Amino acid sequence: MFKLLLIEDDATLFNEIKERLTGWSYDVYGITDYNSVMKEFSVVKPDLVLIDIQLPKFDGFHWCRMIRSHSNVPILFLSSRDHPSDMVMSMQLGADDFIQKPFHFDVLIAKIQATLRRVYNYNTEQVTLKTWCGATVDYEKNTVSNNAGTVELTKNETFILKKLIEQKNKIVSREDLIKSLWEDERFVSDNTLTVNVNRLRKRLEELGLGRFIETKIGQGYIAIEEANGYD
Structure with a gap:
């Protein structure tokens, strides 16, 4: 079972996404303390990170940068922001993909599956x-x-x-x-x-x-x- 870390502060959306992903046999974790994001990341050791841009304390770009300084784990952004500069920024910081909200859940699943296959299968x-x-x-x-x-x-x-x-x-x-x-x-x-x-x-x-x-x-x-x- 792949472990996914969903960094999303909207509790309703978090629970909805978690429920759907759990139904696809993914083990989904969230952040309990936005002062300790990297500590919780280290504890979970996720196989993939889903992250919003607008978050408490620091934005998703900051945490993407921090994660990339420690790990090459695949990162997918989920955001309602639709300016091209947001997508470019996420890619420049090392994200693997950018999914705009609202999104169709089938698209999210397809992106997650494709990313996991690419990252964890091709180098075998x-x-x-x-x-x-x-x-x-x-x-x-x-x-x-x-x-x-x-x-x-x-x-x-x-x-x-x-x-x-x-x-x-x-x-x-x-x-x-x-x-x-x-x-x-x-x-x-x-x-x-x-x-x-x-x-x-x-x-x-x-x-x-x-x-x-x-x-x-x-x-x-x-x-x-x-x-x-x-x-």
């Missing part, structure tokens, strides 16, 4: 280490390492890099990435993928690898691996 393949452009990519630990150091990636960033490396030197369309990453592109905005790829490239730049992820306008993305010494 036999190959967990990959050499690319002189760096070692660890799909299980979500890290990329070379002589310049090691950077940690989110689950989404690792998944995107893995998909690109699997077809290195070939263009992977945005549609294929969206379908593979979120399993159903109907629920995903095109901008979400852009934010994730830009964040991945920024992390890789710390190792001097940012230039090896290229954008092909109107087509998709490509992971370049030069033949001279890298292949």
